[in-house]
Each structure stands twice: as structure tokens, then as C-alpha cells.
Amino acid sequence: MKKILLLLTVCSVLLSCNKAGKNEYIITGTVKGIDGKTVILEKQDETGKLIPIDTVKIEKGKFTFKGAAKEPEMHLIQVEAAEGKVPFILENGDIEMDINKDSVGIAKISGTYNNEELSSYKEAGMKIQKKMMKFQKDNMAKMNEAQQKQDTVVMNSLRKEYAKFETEFVKQSNDYVATHPKAFISALIIESMFNQMDADIEKIKRYYNALDQSVKDTKPGKSIKSKLDKIAAPVAATSATSTEVGGMAPDFSAPNPEGKAISLKESLGKVTLIDFWASWCGPCRAENPNVVAMYNELHSKGFNIIGVSLDKDAAKWKEAIAKDKLTWNQISNLKFWEEPIALTYGVKSIPATYLLDANGKIVAKDLRGAALKAKIIELLGA
Structure with missing residues (x-):
């Protein structure tokens, strides 16, 4: 009898740690110092316009959203009385948010695979951005002086050094996509490559082909395929x-x-x-x-x-x-x-x-x- 009670207790603990069902999400958020304010769950439509999906109230510094997601998709959290929005990936599972009302942009998102990956990717990008900002701060006076004197040698040298950070950002994205075929953000990164001035279609095709089928089946995954198909299709004879x-x-x-x-x-x-x-x-x-x-x-x-x-x-x-x-x-x-x-x-x-x-x-x-x-x-x- 004691063994049965122990087993039931263990099962109860396990179930409490995985609150969301197989085909549902539960977003649990913490916002210190705010009570009674509204939290809005939003997403962008095809035109880029933000549309509200759900609304809840903060009670005792916490809020909860529940629902079902057909597939991973970027969404935003807007907290009343706080500036900025919290971007995250809405997907089935338990998603946890720790939001600072004074620094919404640095909210901590965890609990599901794609949100953990999004956080890791953003952290890696922030390291490059901090180096870039330090370079700007350290060389601002030097650049201003060079511009006043029309010293093209110094200006070109500083621009060349600055361009290294842009190359570092590109490398970060390329390396991530190459090593994370099951991550939803890999599809977002690949899709954004079409917007580059000299889009490398062969590289995009190679990265897309390596994606896991579950990622190919998402909206951005299908969008990539559609664009590649249009590029590959025979263009009308006149064109x-x-x-x-x-x-x-x-x-x-x-x-x-x-x-x-x-x-x-x-x-x-x-x-x-x-x-x-x-x-x-x-x-x-x-x-x-x-x-x-x-x-x-x-x-x-x-x-x-x-x-x-x-x-x-x-x-x-x-x-x-x-x-x-x-x-x-x-x-x-x-x-x-x-x-x-x-x-x-x-x-x-x-x-x-x-x-x-x-x-x-x-x-x-x-x-x-x-x-x-x-x-x-x-x-x-x-």
C-alpha cells in the first residue's frame, strides 16, 4: 500500500511539472511590481499589422495564457504600463516568462525547445552587438575628426573594422542554421536571406534541404520552398x-x-x-x-x-x-x-x-x- 501511495505521489509531481497537455500551450509569466494591468498576446498578420490574440490580467505579479498552437509561430507579449514588447515563439508546451517591467526587452523566456533556442541565439547576437557598440563608442571621436578633415584613409580603415562585426553576425546566423535543422528560427533566418542585396540562392537551397521536415512544414518553411520553386521554374519565354x-x-x-x-x-x-x-x-x-x-x-x-x-x-x-x-x-x-x-x-x-x-x-x-x-x-x- 505504501509503495502504491509513493508511486501516486511521484506521478503527481511529474504531472505538475508538465502542466500543458500534448496539444496545448500554457504561458506562465511573472512581472514584478505590477498588478491588475492587462497583458496582450499579439501576432503580426501578413501585412505586418499587429493583431491581438488573447488578453489576461496580472494577478499578484503573475499572468497565464492557455490555448493550442497548430505550429510554432512568432508572437509578442505587450504588458500595460511597460514600454516595449516581448517576442517569443508560441508553441505547445509550458512556456515561462520572467519580465522586468523596466526592461521588457531583456525578458527571460524558457520552457520549450524553440524558445530556449531563441534565447541562446539572441544571447550570442548580443555579445557581438556589445563589441560593436564598444567599438563605436571608442572610435566616435576619431571618426568625427576624420570626417571633418576629410581623411579618407582613417574613415575607410574604421569602416573596414566596423564591417567585421556585420560579417560576424552573418557567420553566427549561417553557423546556427547549419547546426540546428530542427529549430524553428532556422527557417526564419533562411527566409530573411532572400532580402539580402546579393542573395545566395544556392546557399538558401542547401540550408532549406537540410531542415527537418517538421520545420519545412511551418509557414516560413513553406514560404522558402515557394520562393525557391518560383526561382527554379521556367520563366515565361519573353522574360x-x-x-x-x-x-x-x-x-x-x-x-x-x-x-x-x-x-x-x-x-x-x-x-x-x-x-x-x-x-x-x-x-x-x-x-x-x-x-x-x-x-x-x-x-x-x-x-x-x-x-x-x-x-x-x-x-x-x-x-x-x-x-x-x-x-x-x-x-x-x-x-x-x-x-x-x-x-x-x-x-x-x-x-x-x-x-x-x-x-x-x-x-x-x-x-x-x-x-x-x-x-x-x-x-x-x-
Whole structure:
């Protein structure tokens, strides 16, 4: 009888340590110093808008969410009266959160495999970021002095040293993906590689193929496959031949921010630049001031631009156009990487550009900066 009671006690302890059932999640959060405030469980929809999933109250410094997750997915916790949000992976199991109301960004998330991995990945990234911030602090005065004196040798040297941190971030991500085929964040990292200026499609394909099937079956896993399939699929005959230098650029049409259809044909000048970009593309936004300056200088001589955006959020697209002062024709179907014009032109990464002559023939691709301006001036005869 005593042995039976002991066994029941042990079972009771084990069950209490694994509260969530097989197909459910229980989020248990601790927020010291806050009571009676609201906690919101949120996620982003396909347009990037945050939508509430559930709401609870903090009682005695604790809160609990319960539910069922079909698959791992990034979510956020918003605590009333606290600045910032807590990103985490919602998945079935017991998820524990220790939140500091004054430093929400450093909340400790644990309890499930993917959240443990997310924490480890972020910690490794923070180590690199701290080194980067220290380098900035130690060399700020030196950089300011070099800029004032136009000392390009010192400026280039400091930029070269700073670039090493960016390389370190890339290596961290690559190493993680290569060694964690069962981690959900591996799929998120791989998907983000499509947004790089010179996306290495073969590398993306190799990393995707090595993923565990459970990760391939998630939304980001399916998204990666969809993009790879589109890139690998035979492009329409016109795009296969005419998007090369020397070919005639395929005509296209799409709505501008006001909803009016604008075509390539009606946008042509003596020289025309087709600029594939997006509000979320950092390198695109960084290049925009140079393109604006070039357009302002050469438009009166016959230089035109038509921007084709790979955005999916109309508000963010319009905001970027206004903020970056892009005064030329802008169009988009707001279909992200499924933008039909980008697919026709075989665009695999952005920014991407096509330079056309007065007849619409492609004379150059993916030129930037001084090389782009020199080619435009040559074609204009300016």
C-alpha cells in the first residue's frame, strides 16, 4: 500500500511539472511590481499589422495564457504600463516568462525547445552587438575628426573594422542554421536571406534541404520552398530572353499609390531606370538619396525612373515614398516576392535595376552609384 501511495505521489509531481497537455500551450509569466494591468498576446498578420490574440490580467505579479498552437509561430507579449514588447515563439508546451517591467526587452523566456533556442541565439547576437557598440563608442571621436578633415584613409580603415562585426553576425546566423535543422528560427533566418542585396540562392537551397521536415512544414518553411520553386521554374519565354542586356524590356502595368494604372511604356524617357525596391529593404532605402539626387539633376535632360515596389503593406509603401522624396512614377501590386513584374524580370533580390534606352532596350543591369550615373550621362549625351 505504501509503495502504491509513493508511486501516486511521484506521478503527481511529474504531472505538475508538465502542466500543458500534448496539444496545448500554457504561458506562465511573472512581472514584478505590477498588478491588475492587462497583458496582450499579439501576432503580426501578413501585412505586418499587429493583431491581438488573447488578453489576461496580472494577478499578484503573475499572468497565464492557455490555448493550442497548430505550429510554432512568432508572437509578442505587450504588458500595460511597460514600454516595449516581448517576442517569443508560441508553441505547445509550458512556456515561462520572467519580465522586468523596466526592461521588457531583456525578458527571460524558457520552457520549450524553440524558445530556449531563441534565447541562446539572441544571447550570442548580443555579445557581438556589445563589441560593436564598444567599438563605436571608442572610435566616435576619431571618426568625427576624420570626417571633418576629410581623411579618407582613417574613415575607410574604421569602416573596414566596423564591417567585421556585420560579417560576424552573418557567420553566427549561417553557423546556427547549419547546426540546428530542427529549430524553428532556422527557417526564419533562411527566409530573411532572400532580402539580402546579393542573395545566395544556392546557399538558401542547401540550408532549406537540410531542415527537418517538421520545420519545412511551418509557414516560413513553406514560404522558402515557394520562393525557391518560383526561382527554379521556367520563366515565361519573353522574360527569359528580353530581360537580358540587349533585349527589349517587357512592358508592364500596375497601380500607383493613388490606384491609377501606370505602365512602363508611358514612363519611358530618353533613358529610363526600372528600380525594384521595397520600404523594408535597408540597402534600397540607403541608395534612395543618391537616386533622388541623380534624378533631380538629370530628369530635365530626359532621364526617367519607374519604381516597382515589392511591398505588401500599402501604408508603409506610401510612407517610404514620402519620406525618401521619391517623385517619379511608383507602382506595386503589393504582393511581396510574388510581385508579377519582379517575377517577369527574374528579380531574386533587391535592390535590382534595369537601365533602358529611348526604345526600351535594356542597356545595363544592376548598376549603382557613380557607375550608374556615368552610364546615364553617356546615354543622354549630356
